[in-house]
Each structure stands twice: as structure tokens, then as C-alpha cells.
Amino acid sequence: MSAFSKIIEQFGEKTLYELLIGDNKACIFKVKDTNNILNEEIDYLYSDMQMFGFVNFKNISEMLENIDRKSEIIEVNGVEKYYNSLVSSITSNSKRLDHLYLPLKNESITVFFEISMLRDFDNKNVLFLLKERLQSDLSYESLFADSYKDKLTGLFNYNSLKLHLDSIHGHRYIGFMDLDDFKSINDTYSHKAGDEVLTKIGCALISIADDNVIFYRKGGDEFAFMSVDLDQNGVKDLIRRLKKTMANIVFKDSKIQFSIGYSEYKDCCDLTGHEVLQAADLAMYESKAEHVGKEVFISIDTVKKIMKESSLEKEIAKFDLKRKR
Template sequence: MDNKGTTLGIQTRAGRWLDLLKVPNGNPALTAAQFEAFSKQVPLLYFILATNMVSLAWTHQGAAPDYLVVYLPAVLTTLFALRSLIWLRGRKRERTPEQAYRQLKATNILSFPIAVFCTAWSVSLLPYGDPYQKAHVAFFMAITVIGCIFCLMHLRSAALIVTVTVNLPFLVVMLLSGEPTFIATGVNVILVTMAMIMILVSHYRDFRQLHESRNVLMLQQQALQEQNKAMQALSDENLRLANLDSLTLLANRRSFFHMLETAFNRASSSNGRLAVGVIDLDGFKPVNDLYGHSAGDKVLIEISNRLSTITDKRLSVYRLGGDEFGLLLQGDVAEGDAMALGEKVCELIAERINIGSGMVQVTGSVGFALYPDVGETGQEIYELADYALYTAKRRHRAGTVIFNAVQANELNRQKIVEEALVAADLDKELSLVYQPITCVDRRICIGFEALARWQSPRIGQVSPAEFIPVAEHNGRITLMTRMLLKRALKTAALWPDNVYLSFNLSPHDLTSPENTLKIVSIVLKSNFDPRRINFEITETAVMHDFEQASASIQMLRELGAGISLDDFGTGYSSLNHVHKLPLTKIKIDGSFVRNIHNRKTSFNIVKSVLALCYEMELEAIVEGVETEEELRILENLGVRAVQGYYFGKPMTAEETLKRLALQDAPALAS
């Protein structure tokens, strides 16, 4: 096997070297361009050969036989002149790539006998004449091969043939002469020729890349003009590229908003209709994390190709950035058309994708907004479609949502909450409540989870489900985190040493080392034992920037704090995060606990997660326990810690102290 492999390797390398001596024909357009550039140099090539040959023959008159200095030079010079005339006459005649290839191939074949004849002729003259005449022979061979290399720079194979055919005999003859000057000349010519060959190879590569780039740019320009016939014609390459996504070759975000305004103006002026869609890929981030960004690029390209296969003349597709795409559906568009398009898009996206190293699968969520049903500007229609997409993603499953009255009310409420939050005095309006975390075996409270509450003087009590996303959107969440963490630590300092504090962190708290360091600083200044703190994070907190989030979590672990992954089981990449992150606890989402006695699927999921926690030496906390029946099943499964209304609703700081005092009373009595 080794001998066969070695032989095969030698044959492969030999094949590659032989390919260098052949005229390439894999790219007809490149062959034609190569011929056009080469044809301009051929007459000059024959001029150099002819003049150098006549010069050498003239200096050897009387010293060498006539057949060497008269007849052979005359024949070869005449041949060179005829070849020059043929090339000069044919320079303006257009040739097909096949004709160009045949002529280049003929020239390539002819280069060998010409090189052989010229070399043999010049070597034959070397024994004749005085030292000056012999030096002229060496000069002829050196200067001629250098000139030929320059003239043959667009026909690399011929240049290499001439170089090998002339230089090897030349070097041998110079070495065998025994004359130091000739030996030095031979070595010098070889070295200079090698340098020139390197320049030639580099020039040929640059010529080929320049030609390929030129062809790619021309093809891209044609494609963009066909896709955007309704747009203003692009007059230069920079403007064209500014409207094209370089990865997927779809029109980009800039083009989308330009076309959106154009389509909106057309629809509003003609009482027409318009549907705007926004697509977001679900599960794309884990592909990047597991397989790398090159795999992610392949997914985006494949998704783009699939979307481009939708045959609807009313539809145009755009890449808005990242894993987000845009849709414009113009003309007579009804809600049923948008819903059917959304379902088609989701089906295409959900098909498995081959990334080379394996098969992956992502899904898609789509949000639509239809004009004139909603929206007064193109930008507003897009924002409403984006909100419909947000609604689709909140469902934790791929699908299509069309903006409606329910979402309009939600969006209006969101704006009210955002305005109130911006104007809020957070120090006065924010507060904390604490929900007990209970040990199942001993039926005692072992910790409390701190939960934020907001009482606004303008809009009243606001649910965390409303104000937390708004705070994350407008950037106030980090300020809220620090403010509430200080209060929680102050309260927790009053608890017994065996009761810990569980505190939630937002994605923004983990996105930069600065934010994490401020959290660490707050803990250290509080003099509260970090080992009694359990920071809760969600998958969302690590999805945006996994590497930075992982580094921030590691920093908190080095502080001594515990880390739990909240709402486990509701995401699509939880196992990957459990494997990679330095976690200490997992909180099983309460959605799996409701009616667990009637839902076998939930029972099996909780059982599997508990087995996973056991194998990975992680503590499991089950949320949402509200009934005795649920608790009994969980206890039989081996659950040791639970959280839910069965053992206690969220309570104030003062109530936590009373709760702990009551559970400590029996111990003191005994």
C-alpha cells in the first residue's frame, strides 16, 4: 500500500508539472483574453530572435562555416519574418475561444523545436572564433532567452518550455567549458531566469485573477439590473455593490427600504395593496456555535437560494442582515396570500441543509403587515411586520403571524410602558419581592428568588413580563440590575447563613466585561458571602454572544457564586449550553409541571432532565409547583428543591424574615 501510495503521489506531482507545460483550456473566456494579449507580443518575439541571430551570424563571418553563419540564419530569419507577418495580419481578426486555443496550442508546440534549433545553432558556433566571439555566443543565448520570457509572459507554458530547453543545455555547455567567466555567466543566467520565471508566474496569476474578477463583476451587474428593473438604473459599480449582499447575492437592507418606499408610494397613490414580511431563522445561532461561521454562511446561502426559487412575480426577497430576511409582496395581495407565502417560506427553511461536515436544520418565523389594513408609511409597515415576527418568536415555534388588532393593542401598551419607564424614578418606583425555594425532604425554605416589581404613578402596577423587555430594549436594564442587586444583598444579609439568594441577570449584564465587573464589585462591597448567591441566567442571555457570556459567567463562578440556567427545556439548544457553561443548577420550567400527572410527555421530560442533572452533578430546581399531586409525583422522581405557589407566593423582605423565623422556631424549641 505504501509503495502504491508513493507511486501515485509521484504520478500526481508529475502530472501537475506536465500541466504547467500545457495551454489551459478550462475557461474559454480566459483563453480568448490570453490570446488577445499574447498576439500583441508575438511579432516582438520574432524580431528579437531574428535580430539576435543576424547579429551573432555577422560576428562569426569567416570564423565559422557558411552553413552555420549564412544559410541556417537566413532560413530561420525568413521563417521568423513570415510568422511575424502572419500574426500582424491576423491581429484584428476576431477568433472564437476554440480558435484562440488551437493557435495558442500550435504556438506552444512550435516553441520547442524553435528553442531546440536556436540552442543547437548557437552551441555549434561556440568552438569557433576568438574569446570575444565565444562571449558573444553566451550573450546571445542569455539575452535571447530573457527576451523570449518577457514576450511569452501571457503564454506561460511556452515560456517554461523555452526556459528549460535553452537554459539547461546552456548551463551544461558553460560548465563543461572550464572557463570561470563562462561558468559564472551560466550560473548567473540560470538565477536571473529563475527570478524572471517567478515574475512571469505571478504576472500570469494576476492576469487570470483580474480577468475572473472582471467577469464576476460583469455578471453581478447584469443580475442586479434584471432583479431591479423597477429601480433607477445603476450607473457605476460602487452603487451596484451598495445594494447587494455580498454573501447571498440577494438585494440588501438598503435596497429593501428603497423598494419599500417605492412600493408604498405606488400602492398609496393607486389605492393598491402591499404586504411586508420579515423572516428570522430559529436555531441559526447554535449552528454558528457548534460548526463555525463558515457553516453559518452555507446555511444563509442555501436559505437564500431556496427563497429565490419561489415563483411569484409579485414577490421580491432581501437579506436584511444576520439571519434576517425581508419580503415585499406587491399587487393584489390578500391576507390569505401572505399566510400561504409564510407557510411556503417556513417549509423551505425547515428542510435539512448539508454543510459538508454534516446535516443541520433550522426553522423560520415570519411576521407580516398588510397595507392599507395597517400603517401610514413604509417604515411603519415594516415595524409592524417586525412586531408580528416578535409575536411569532414568543410562541417558541416556527410559524407565520400577520399583524392584527390584538398586536396593535399590545404595541400601544408597550409604547405607554416605555414612555413611563423612561420618565420613571427607578429608585422610588422599583421594589423587590422574594419567592421561597423549598427543600422537599425537610419542607423548609433554603433560599429566595428576588423578583422585580414596578409601581408606576402614571400607569399603575406593571408586570415584569412587560417592563423587563422594554428595559432591555432601551438600555435601562443594567442600571436596574445594579440597583436591585444592592437591595437584595442588603435584605439577604439578614437571613441565616444556610439560606441563599437567587438573583436574575439579563443578557445585557453578561454582554461586556465592564457590566460583569460592576456586578462583582457590588457583591464584594456588600460583604455578603458570594457562595450564598445564585445568579440565574436564561438561554437568551448567552445566545447573543456566547463567548463573552461564557467568560462573564466564569468570572462570577470564580467569585464563588453559583449559576443556574433558568426556564430549562423551553429553548432549542439547552443541552449545548449545559455542556459548555460552568453551571451549578438547572431550573426546570413550570410549563412541564402543570398537570404532570396527566401528561406523560411532561413526566418523561422532567425525568430525563433530572437524570441529566444527576449525571452532570448539577442541582435541579423545579418551578411552578402548585398542587399536592404535582409535588408528590416530583418527590417520587427524586426532586429535592422546588419553587411555586404551593410553598409560598412572592413576599416582601419583612415577610421573608417572618417566614424564616417561623421555620426556625421548632428547631429552637427542640
């Protein structure tokens, strides 16, 4: 059976027709289906990677080395998690996989691909179809990013925080930041003015984010952070930098201040991610109620004590009730 006959059999005549006359460029290749599939030599059947401005990769491992690590989808999931998930899909024994997402970067641009993968068990090969996604197409990346990024500030949103909490490991500190007296800005100067302030805050937080800290917009005038591989002194230094950066944001002669509460999260600490978020929320409420402009820390031991004697929900409800009075 010829290569094109096999392609038609596996992908269908419609797909082949779209490849030959469609606007989206594509290539098809095969590799031997072995336990070392990532390093098996690529045999290009239809077109090749030079069409997209790349060299012809010798194997899949070499191709994956060119992943654009700054792509928003990868940024949200984390490079390591995304890479491992992609490798797991390719090395699985599934007969067919569709719509794997692969952004590859050459010297000047990033090309976005959708991968379909089919196993030819008879001949012990795996067929790969790489189809370019044009910017004029429905933007897969934009749709994905809309789910995990806050449009106004450019920060990750609360969905991302919950995702990262489950996927990033190590000693983490999670903090919530609530702007002090932000309601008066909206009431006095309009919501447009409030959005302007929130945008400035987003830019400021992005400017101090690094490999050890990620910032999020929780919603409204609340923001959050998660630090990775910092001890408590490192987090205190982060908070000092936060305050210094925020002090430089001025609106109508008023400086931006916020209350902050944070808690810690360790692997195997017998707490769930949800409970840690509640603990950080409780710490922020305490900061807001008693120490405006100050930070409050709740340790893992304190969280366990609260849960033993009462519940985090009840403690948060107490502060929420006081706030509404």
C-alpha cells in the first residue's frame, strides 16, 4: 500500500483534500512504533518542516526541543507539566489522538500546530499529521488564555491559581491582597477610573514577578500570589517589594494601599489546596479587620488547630459578618 493510500485510509479523503488545497499548510510523517518512539527517525510522507521555516527535525525529541516556552498555553500549565503531558500522549498506546497543541518557535516567529496521531498497528508505524493554525483561524490559544488570564490586568486569574496549586509542587506560600478603600475610587471617580487603577496594579505586579512568584487577579479589587521555593523570610522580602512598588502608584494624589494575608502549603501536609486558599482568605480578613495595610500569616499548624476546634468556613464567616454590619 502506498503512503498516500495509507494516509487516505487512516485520515480520510476529506483530510487529504484539505491538505492539498486548503489555506492551512501541513505535513505528514511517520516514525516506527517502538518504546523509543521519541528518538526514532522521522520519515516525511507529505511536505516537511522546511515549509514552515524550520529545519527538518530528525526525530520527535528534536522537534519538542523547539517548543515555544512563552506560549500562553504552556505558561498557564507550566513548561514541565505541558511537556510531560505531550510526551505521555505520544508514547501512549492509543490508536488515535487528535488536537494535541504544539507551538514551535524558530529564529523569528512561533508557528502553532495541531497534531493528529494514528497508530498503524499492522506495519508498526505511527502517522503524524501536523497542521498549521493560522492567526485568522479561531484562535485556540486565545480561547484558552481567556479561561486563565484576566483581560483587564494581564495577570493570571483565579482559575489559574487553583490549577497551579495542584500542578506545582514544593514549599509554597499563597497570599491574598485586598485594596484598601478601593470602593471610594469607583464611587467618586467612576468604574472607568477604577479599571485604570487595576490596570496599573496589574502592570506593577507583572514587573516584579519572577521564577519564584506568580501573581493573579482573584476578582474585583482582590489579587493573589503564589511563591515557590521561598522560605518565610523570602516571602517577607517579597511583601516589602510589593509595598514599595504599590507606593509608586498614585491616583488623584492618593497612594494605593492593601491588606494582605497569606498561608503556606507543603506537599504531604495533610491539607487540601481548597483549605490552604481558605486559610489565606482568613488571614486576609484578619489583616483587613485589625491591621489595615499590614500582613497576617497563618501557618499550617494554625490551620490544623482551627480545623480541629471549629472550621475555616466559620472563622471566615465571622469576619464577613462584621464587614457587612
